[in-house]
Amino acid sequence: MRVLQFVLLSVCCVCWLGCKKNYTRYFPDPNSNGQAIFSNTANNLMTCFIQGKPWRSTDRSSGGFITPVNRSELSLYYMDIAGGSDTLRISWEGYYLEDVAASANSVVVLKLPVPDGFTKANFSQFKGKRLSLNGTNGYGAVSAPGIEQPFCNANIYFHEAVLHTRANGTDSGYISGLFELSAPAFVLSSGRFDHFLGQYEVQW
């Protein structure tokens, strides 16, 4: 009987350890079908319309014992280019709401030019700013089934942009805003993003 209890307890523990935690909160916008609301509460989500079809980023999750992978929907990557202009790359992985399986691993990217020696503290300069990228000084890009748009014009508004390093060396910050991309015969509209930035999101 004790062996049975031990086995049952062990199975429960393994199942518990195997649980994933989802850090993404999706609140559908009642005024826009398929989109999440525009927020600044770290919902860890980006939604937009690509060629009129609703698209969203993947869920942010931390893995359990069985699948110990921390999965993030967002990557903020600072690229220090020697002799050239540095760039800040924001990219999202996601999928079309209407066709999850076929559109998995779609990517939306914003590439922003930043001055040499751009620091995490400088990141807050984006807060409250609206940027227009013309496709050469910076650009947006989309890679999805049937769509390869590497250099799009982009309009971006950063409502929140904060990033700093904690005492323990990990990164912490927030980013939220709106964006839209355009290229000949291509439109990404109503992009909305709202994320907490932690150690798995920031590569600086």
Added chain:
Amino acid sequence: MRAVTIVLFVFFSFFCAVVHSQVYMNFYANVATDLANNNQFQQLGIGWQSRISINNKFQFFVQVQYVPPLLGREINKPAFTANPLLPLQITVAEKISPTQFAVALGHCFLLGRSSAASSWHLVLLTGYGVQGYRAKASVPESYALLNAEIKQSVGGFFAGLGAEWQYDIGKKSRLYVQLGSHIYPFNPTFKSPSVYKNWVPLQLSVGYGIKTSKK
């Protein structure tokens, strides 16, 4: 199973009481203000009661109340756009309309009489209710409303307290006015992104009852 037993017991008791007592069918309307959110929200509701006078000093009732999302409050919120050809920020009015549905069991105790037809009562009630709100905003195209409220509702048990004045109109009908409030002590709060607390309505009800029993 326990819940079914309780419900059966209550209704069995109720119908036993009906056989031996005076029964009034009451219809009422009420206005309420929400104490939990600094009186930001007003509500307008309607309800039905079946009230049994067990004796001269005690009445027992079953009540159903509905507050449709008629009255609302408009709150100005910022909306933004990434389009450089448009102003960065505009203000949009978002209308929040509270709604409630509740089923309750109540007790009404006689406190005193000011005349043969006029009497004062203490009202206690408990029941199950669902409270929520609807949110509506007309956001111009190209703009996104920041932290828009979404339609929500939460359910739970509540307890209420009130004072009531009754006035008998002849032998077959009565008028009553009730001032009361109820709270949901165990209700989960509205989920983020909502900034509102669960409603705690202070309500003034005016009702009219018709005697349906022969006694």
